[in-house]
Amino acid sequence: MNFFEFVQDRWSLLWFQGYQHLSLVVQSLVIATLIAVVVAVLTYRSPLWSGLAEAGAAVGLTIPSFALFGLLIAFITSGVVLSVVALAFYGALPIVRNAVVGLRGVDPGLVESARGMGMNRFAILTRLQLPMAWPIILTGVRVSAQMLMGIAAIAAYASGPGLGSFIFSGLSRIGGANATNSAWAGILGVVVLAIVLDLVLNAVGRLTTSRGIRA
Numbered sequence: 001m002n003f004f005e006f007v008q009d010r011w012s013l014l015w016f017q018g019y020q021h022l023s024l025v026v027q028s029l030v031i032a033t034l035i036a037v038v039v040a041v042l043t044y045r046s047p048l049w050s051g052l053a054e055a056g057a058a059v060g061l062t063i064p065s066f067a068l069f070g071l072l073i074a075f076i077t078s079g080v081v082l083s084v085v086a087l088a089f090y091g092a093l094p095i096v097r098n099a100v101v102g103l104r105g106v107d108p109g110l111v112e113s114a115r116g117m118g119m120n121r122f123a124i125l126t127r128l129q130l131p132m133a134w135p136i137i138l139t140g141v142r143v144s145a146q147m148l149m150g151i152a153a154i155a156a157y158a159s160g161p162g163l164g165s166f167i168f169s170g171l172s173r174i175g176g177a178n179a180t181n182s183a184w185a186g187i188l189g190v191v192v193l194a195i196v197l198d199l200v201l202n203a204v205g206r207l208t209t210s211r212g213i214r215a
Contacts, residue, residue: 006181009151014166018189020196021162024155026150028084032091032148033141039092040099041125044188050100052140057093065090065151069158079159085151090151091144102133142198149194152187163189 043049068086073074078083106129113122129135156164163186168185 001178003184006099006178007185007195010185013209014163014185014189017161017163017165018193021082021149021152021164022193024080024087024160024162025145025152025193025197026116028087028152029141029150031084031088032144033049033095033137036095036140037099038094039096040103044100044103050104054097054100054207057096060089060093065129065154065186066157069154073158079155080161082158082202083155085159085203086155086158087148087152091148094147095137095140096142098143099133102136103129105136106132135191135205135209138201138209142201142205145197145201149197150188153190163193 001009019214039053040050042055052133065086068089069082072082072086094121110125110128119127152160152162153164153167155162156168166182166186166189170179170181170186173179175184
């Protein structure tokens with residue numbers, strides 16, 4: 001059986017697991033973004049705390065994803081929950097750094113002008129600083145999304161959802177019938193989903209960034 005016949009024969013399963021893969025990444029990415037923005041908001045004013053946050057993000061990225069999944073299995077029995085926890089952890093790391101940089105980069109003069117107009121700290125944050133920092137934050141989100149697409153494939157090791165099951169199944173049966181086809185189907189599926197998600201995030205960025213900032 002050639003590759004195209006393999007895909008055609010298993011199209012419904014590939015479609016379903018592709019949907020699961022994308023859903024896992026998107027849900028984890030939303031959680032990661034919320035966590036990262038909160039951490040950035042709490043730390044960006046302090047050089048010490050923001051430095052620790054950025055250093056922690058850099059160190060976190062060095063943890064091998066396969067090892068983290070293996071360690072979490074001992075504490076989390078649900079493959080779906082474990083996958084979301086691991087992906088949200090990794091996803092937050094690039095976004096934290098970008099969010100801190102974005103918030104720091106807002107012109108202090110604009111902040112002072114907003115205060116002079118009677119805006120409180122929360123209003124300044126939500127109506128001025130976060131919108132101004134959003135393009136930089138979104139860049140971190142897009143980087144994180146691409147990274148999570150690959151890491152999500154490893155979720156199959158912990159009985160998580162997604163296309164990783166095709167990859168692991170193929171690699172574990174190298175030399176057997178359709179082993180290579182299975183691995184390639186999973187890999188190419190992940191690549192296609194990564195491209196689609198990046199296009200969607202690019203469109204989201206255009207819709208959510210004010211024209212003045214885009215210009």
